[in-house]
Amino acid sequence: MKKEKVRERIVRVASDLFYKQGYNSTGINQIIAEADIAIGSLYNHFSSKNDLLQAYLVKEEVNWFEGYENSTSNISEPREKLLALIDYRKKLQQTSKFAGCHFIKIVSEIGEGNPSVSGFARQHKEKQKDLIKTLVTEYGAQGKLSDIDFVTENIFLLIEGAVVTSTISKQNDSFDQVKKIVQGLLP
Amino acid sequence: MKKEKVRERIVRVASDLFYKQGYNSTGINQIIAEADIAIGSLYNHFSSKNDLLQAYLVKEEVNWFEGYENSTSNISEPREKLLALIDYRKKLQQTSKFAGCHFIKIVSEIGEGNPSVSGFARQHKEKQKDLIKTLVTEYGAQGKLSDIDFVTENIFLLIEGAVVTSTISKQNDSFDQVKKIVQGLLP
DNA sequence: GTCTATATTCCGATAGAC
DNA sequence: GTCTATCGGAATATAGAC
Structure with missing residues (x-):
């Protein structure tokens, strides 16, 4: 579904920026620019910047454990x-x-x-x-x-x-x- | 000297706020409000917010080692x-x-x-x-x-x-x- | 040196056309 | 659902009176 792809791209771009620049130093305008979407689209998927932050935390936690599993799957x-x-x-x-x-x-x-x-x-x-x-x-x-x-x-x-x-x-x-x-x- | 006292008060207030709220979340207006000075006075002592940040780092480093010395002065x-x-x-x-x-x-x-x-x-x-x-x-x-x-x-x-x-x-x-x-x- | 007033820019968030 | 335009406010920093 196209809707989910847009949402995933937003989270991916926002996560990268939050991590590398910091949350407060990352503006909504920068997120939508790098995700190549309009600001209205962002607020259609997320109610606020804090909403994006929650999605960021969940994504990074999943990534962390998945990454560990992948790198130790052949170790017993x-x-x-x-x-x-x-x-x-x-x-x-x-x-x-x-x-x-x-x-x-x-x-x-x-x-x-x-x-x-x-x-x-x-x-x-x-x-x-x-x-x-x-x-x-x-x-x-x-x-x-x-x-x-x-x-x-x-x-x-x-x-x-x-x-x-x-x-x-x-x-x-x-x-x-x-x-x-x-x-x-x-x- | 009065000039130095004002400067010290600015650094003290700014340091508290930087530490408790974060640097980016602390505005110049809040600093001058809690230090009870005008914004012109702040920029008379510090050229920029980043200048205040440097003073903050120096102050906290001095505090850290002084605090340790004080709490271990009677230990040999x-x-x-x-x-x-x-x-x-x-x-x-x-x-x-x-x-x-x-x-x-x-x-x-x-x-x-x-x-x-x-x-x-x-x-x-x-x-x-x-x-x-x-x-x-x-x-x-x-x-x-x-x-x-x-x-x-x-x-x-x-x-x-x-x-x-x-x-x-x-x-x-x-x-x-x-x-x-x-x-x-x-x- | 300290003050008030303001310039300029950017922020997060909203409204409404399509 | 995505878009453009814009709001209201706060950010840092400057200008100039006193």
Whole structure:
């Protein structure tokens, strides 16, 4: 259907701009120009700019998990899947030229100015942590692991730290460091 | 001098607003209203809004290190100073209602739209890491530590991860977790 | 140096023709 | 549904009186 294609193009263009320029620095006029549509068409599909923001968050969350699944579909060992998660975040940083995590970024920009945004980001990070916990639990069931929650939180915090650090330093060293640490955590 | 007092008040008001609302969401009109000055006075002290931003960054960096010195002036042991650093970041998050790190926040908001900002943030984080490295080195000279750079990077990444995680979750659990991990890293 | 008034541009959002 | 034209307001910054 043509209607859906227009809507998808709007979300794609807006998402790129929100991510690279920031939400507040991206104007409606720029979105419609790059999507090559009229402003009336945009407001026919979205009631407001905030509506577009919600679609952006949903799209990026789906992309994140789909991207991880795609890059680990041929891996079965939980330990390798955890290490692949580090590689995945590293790759995301490289391909985006160190633009950072979508959700950390949007919370930093509008924070409490939009409670639904921070709530969405919080849930997204919980899902990421759940993913790690599932893999750590699976790994712990095989060999021996002193404290699953301890290791889970440790890995999660290290990865988040590496993402923000690489965003600021524009280098990927941190991920290699995290990988070495995590390898030590999973003997 | 009265001239300097006005300038300081401008920077103080602008800094609060930049931090809590975001840079782009804070208008010149709001700054002059809360500082109780005329717009002509503001542009007599600062050539542009970007000029105010630079003053904001300098002020927050000074505040950061002064605040850490003040809260650790009575501590001499390097291990305790490292643990106090975690408490310091935790306290900053509590008092700011989990508004996050000033520098991660501003880079997330304007990123590459202003190279001097990301450069300043990068240097600031380097200084933080240097502070940790100095303390780890001092600690390593006493007892035994396998790899100083390894431990330094590990602590640094964990703290950064805890800051962003607590900013999103609006809880301080992560810092307690980091403290336990770091205690294990420094036997 | 501080003030008021204003210039200019851009913002998000709406109205109505087709 | 897509379009053009435009609204009302807020943005940064400037001009000039005092």
